[in-house]
Amino acid sequence: MTIPFSVLDLAPVASGSSETTALRNSLDLARATERLGYHRYWVAEHHNMPGIASSAPAVLLAHVAMATESIRVGSGGVMLPNHAPLVVAEQFGMLEAFHPGRVDLGIGRAPGTDQVTARALRRQEGALSVDDFPQQLTELADYFTGRDSRGVTAVPALGNQPAMWLLGSSGYSAQVAGHLGLPFAFAHHFSSENTIPALALYRDRFRPSAVLDEPYAMIAANVLCAEDDETARELAKPALLQFLKLRKGDPGLLPSPEEAAAYEYTDVDRLFIEQRLADQVVGGPETVRRGIEDLLAATGVDELMITTSVFDHAERIRSYERVAEVVGLKALA
Numbered sequence: 001m002t003i004p005f006s007v008l009d010l011a012p013v014a015s016g017s018s019e020t021t022a023l024r025n026s027l028d029l030a031r032a033t034e035r036l037g038y039h040r041y042w043v044a045e046h047h048n049m050p051g052i053a054s055s056a057p058a059v060l061l062a063h064v065a066m067a068t069e070s071i072r073v074g075s076g077g078v079m080l081p082n083h084a085p086l087v088v089a090e091q092f093g094m095l096e097a098f099h100p101g102r103v104d105l106g107i108g109r110a111p112g113t114d115q116v117t118a119r120a121l122r123r124q125e126g127a128l129s130v131d132d133f134p135q136q137l138t139e140l141a142d143y144f145t146g147r148d149s150r151g152v153t154a155v156p157a158l159g160n161q162p163a164m165w166l167l168g169s170s171g172y173s174a175q176v177a178g179h180l181g182l183p184f185a186f187a188h189h190f191s192s193e194n195t196i197p198a199l200a201l202y203r204d205r206f207r208p209s210a211v212l213d214e215p216y217a218m219i220a221a222n223v224l225c226a227e228d229d230e231t232a233r234e235l236a237k238p239a240l241l242q243f244l245k246l247r248k249g250d251p252g253l254l255p256s257p258e259e260a261a262a263y264e265y266t267d268v269d270r271l272f273i274e275q276r277l278a279d280q281v282v283g284g285p286e287t288v289r290r291g292i293e294d295l296l297a298a299t300g301v302d303e304l305m306i307t308t309s310v311f312d313h314a315e316r317i318r319s320y321e322r323v324a325e326v327v328g329l330k331a332l333a
Helices: 019-036 057-067 085-098 115-122 133-145 171-180 192-205 229-247 257-262 267-278 285-299 313-327
Strands: 005-009 040-043 072-079 103-108 163-168 184-186 217-225 281-283 303-307
Touching (some): 005 313, 040 103, 057 085, 133 171, 163 171, 217 285, 229 281, 285 313
Parallel strands (some): 005 303, 040 072, 163 184, 217 281, 217 303
16 A cells, blocks of 8 residues: 555553553654654644543654654644644744654644533633634744734744644535645544545645645544454454443543443443444454555545554554554665
8 A cells, every 4th residue: 555654642541550651652652653654643632531641732742753753743633722823833833843844733623622621721701612713723824924914923933834734523624624725634533424525525625725736635544453353353342432431421541351341331332332343444454454445445545544542552552563564564774
C-alpha cells in the first residue's frame, strides 16, 4: 500500500494505572511508530474524561517532538472554541520554531467535552456557540502571517506557521476545509456513518489554495491487529466497553480484560458493541489487510490514521508493528 499511514493517540489511562503511565506510554508509542515508518503522530484534546490523558495537546506534543526525530507531530485536534486563537497561535508557533517542518495544527470546532466543562474552559456563556468558528479560524491564521488587523504580533507564531488541517465528524468542517483549500481529517473512528458523505462534500467544495492544488483527505480509523481474529476480538473488548459506557454518560478508565468479561451486558449493549465492532478493522494480519484495503477503496483517502486502544501497552505496540508489516511500511534504519 503506497499511501502514508499515521497514528492517533488518545493517551488511554488504564484501570489500575495512572495518568503518568499513560503519558509515558505515549512517548514510548511515538518512538516505536517513528521507527516503524509511520508518517505523523497526533494527539487529541479531551476534557473531563478520566480515561484520556491528553487534555493539553501542545504540552504533550512538546514532549513527543523532543522524544522523536523525524515523525510529524500534531493535534487531532485542538478544539478552537475552547481557546483564544492568539494562545493557540503562540503555542503552535513555538512548537514549529523548536521543530521546523514537523508540526501539524489540526483544528476542530467541537468542545471535546460536556457543556459544563466547556463553560469552565471558556469562562463565558456567549463563547459556547460554534457559529463564530470561521471568524476564529481566520483570526488564528492571521497571527501566523501578520495580517491581524488589531496590531497584535503573535510571538513566535509570526513566521513559524505549522501545517494547518481542519478536522470534522460531520459535513460542516468538510465544507469549510474545501472552501479554504486545506487538508481535511475525518473522525471515522467514532462517526463512520458520516464518512463518505463528508468526504464527498470536501472534494465537491474544494478550491485550490496556496496550501493545496488538489484535495487531501485523511480519516482516522480504529485498527487492531493481533496474531489471529479471535485474539484480536478479545483484545478489543475493554475499549468497546469503555466506549459503551461513554455513550451511556459514564466515561471512565480503560477497563481491564477481567472487568470487560465481568460486565453485565444487556441485549442492547451487545448489539451496540457488535455494530461498533463492525465499523472497526479488528483481526489477524490477513483480516486487517483486507479490512484496510476495503476501507481505502471505499473512501479513496490520501492517508490513513490509525488509533488503537488496548489495555496492555505492549500489545498496543505489537498491533502497530503488525499493521506496519501488513501495509508494507519501511522501518527507519
